[in-house]
Amino acid sequence: MKQIKQLDIEKIRNDFPILSQKVNGKNLIYLDNSATSQKPQKVIDAITEYYKSYNSNVHRAIHSLGEKATLKFEEAHEKVAKFINAEKEEIIFTRNTTESLNLLAYSLGKNITSKDNVVITEMEHHSNIIPWQQLCKRTGAELRYIKIDKEGKLDLKNTPIDNNTKIVSIAHVSNVLGTINPVKEIANIAHKNKALFIVDGAQSVPHIKVDVKDIEVDFLAFSGHKMLGPTGIGVLYGKKEYLKKMNPVFFGGGMISNVTKEDAQWADIPNKFEAGTPNIEGAIALASAIEYLENLGMDSINSYVKDLTTYAMKKLLELNNITIYGPENGDRTALISFNLIGIHPHDVAQLLDKEGIAVRAGHMCAKPLMQVMDTQSVCRASFYFYNTKQEVDFLADSLKKVQGVFK
Template sequence: MDVKAVRDEFPILHQDVNGYPLVYLDSSATSQKPRQVIDAVDAYYRENNANVHRGVHTLSMRATDQYEGAREKVRQFINASSTAEVIFTRGTTTSLNTIAYSYAWPNLQAGDEIVITEMEHHSNLIPWQQAAKATGAALKYIPMQSDGTLTLEDVRETVTEHTKIVAISHVSNVLGTINPVKEMAHIAHQNGAIIVVDGAQGAPHMNVDVQDLDCDFYTFSGHKMLGPTGIGVLYGKQALLENMEPVEFGGEMIDVVDFYDSTWKELPWKFEGGTPVIAGAIGLGAAIDFLNNVGMNAIMEHEQNLVNYALKKLRTIDDISIYGPEERTALVTFNLNVHPHDLATVLDAEGIAVRAGHHCAQPLMKWLNSPATARASFYLYNTEEEVDRLVEGLLHTKEFFGDVI
């Protein structure tokens, strides 16, 4: 992969921040956008701006073709069996809440179990807390190993015949842990449960084949994979989606409306009430084109080389604590003996953008026995030179705080 050529496609990376060349190491929060995506969104608003599905005029038909064309790109990207299984949402959070409200609430009852882990992002935790409270189901946690991984033995012991839903992150946004989704799906199905996968940190960085994983639901966000904000995907097996009710009602998702009753449009549109995020979907389609052109295998290889280099370099720093397993995706979460917010502020003064805080994973912070951490996350446009800048910045941070560390 020609990283320089890739970087040239991202206008935002070619700027100075606080007098230093920008080093953007916060892609797990949101990725930067290539010119191809920016141009696709711009072209829609300049040339084809119209509502979809509702008009027979030229602009509406163009917009509809682009919007549904993006759905087909998503279908191919995750290898869904049909575009009926690809629902556009506002993002991973909306997708997970839709599953909780539309599937979990009607199907759970007292005595049932929802199984999750302590590494979950709040978006894949709070909806299940609320579903458990509403239905009387029990929330159970698969125990984690000391390095932040799961064992299939623990999964088998936690998932029982009473388990109805297993909800798991494909990749931890804090630890970088890659969970064994395919094997967990098999265990869930053996016990008569379904499996929901939070793929927000998975889809941007690795090949995802929902049929091979045999997951029942898979969710992800466009903005973490080079696309615009405000657009996400809910994949679900068609048989499950057919039996679920919409959670938003209004225009676009209806078939027939009478004074006292209404019927819904077929999949996927029954879950897309109102005017959808048309430009966002088109932008996501352009982002998928960009990722496919670079090649997901090439991206994965580049990221693995980069995170291994980062781990090696960071471990040369005294007093650093690094969290997560050796085998991980392209992020490193760590702490020095100074508050992560102070650390991030000093790094920002040198043009280096990292994340600091609880990363929307407060239960995991309790498990780590740390109120907050710093996180450097990498993507296809990052380089070893930027890792070196990070290490230099951390050494400067130690010098700045002196005896505090």
């Protein structure tokens, strides 16, 4: 059996300058990692170094600074590609998961008609709902949902995927339920029906080793800022056979092979999808973030965060008057959504903030799921590899305190 390297959390925490600060006079306990992760010094340094020593535009300059920036930007494509077992030309830099999915909905939408349907699930983030809703409105296609069961897992026995399904787009890990969806199984169903299979990896790529060939995905979208990188840099992976055939959706500099007064021809992939000056330092810093993650080891990260989530689940289940959403164990990771019965989640989050604990409260950009769960909003504690069991203990104690305040 493969040996998993243990993480030295104390040492790791020293790499994240933000974690040592006090908030409201208390040690910061950052449990909002599903919204965005914190950044290690290595990533902050990569951004600073770019601006201090080789800030320059890419792909255009003949001078040395421009050449260095271009080289680093190209290397970033390569680094991301290797990280998910793809090829360099299959990596398109976008702003975030949202933009990656919108790009797909626009570009793939050209081939969708009113006879077709698009399948998503009831546990999607708005980013993987609205682009498809809009596509269906434009084309007259039908938007269908794979339902979730009581445990918060997908009901794969009764999927609405059929011969008219052109696109199946699902979250790998739910940002509300923490459920890890069986993407390979769904890929199989999609491909049997000749549908394209898209995975929203926003909550999986930061935690799980994602191999695009292994999960047989046609497209994968994810965000740099949830995996130690800066905001404003995201990724769209696409199989090159599809990307080559697809039309770009943004037009301008950097994406052409020729332009005349009347017409234009496109550059090769990925440039044809990366119009305009890109987020150069974002891409370079994302490459740095990936180096950091790889140095720890994705298996070690996944194992540590899964253990911590299991521990947190046990601690939260010990509380009275709490509703926890999603599977209690097994195929889940990294986050727990809950409600303290009779207390509004915003009040819970506000009182936790006074204890230095950052959690999220609200609809989590998943309003259709909230409807299915029969609630308006939830609290969410989400973990990364720099969180500790002591922090989870403090969260549980603080939640008891909150319950005391509202007695």
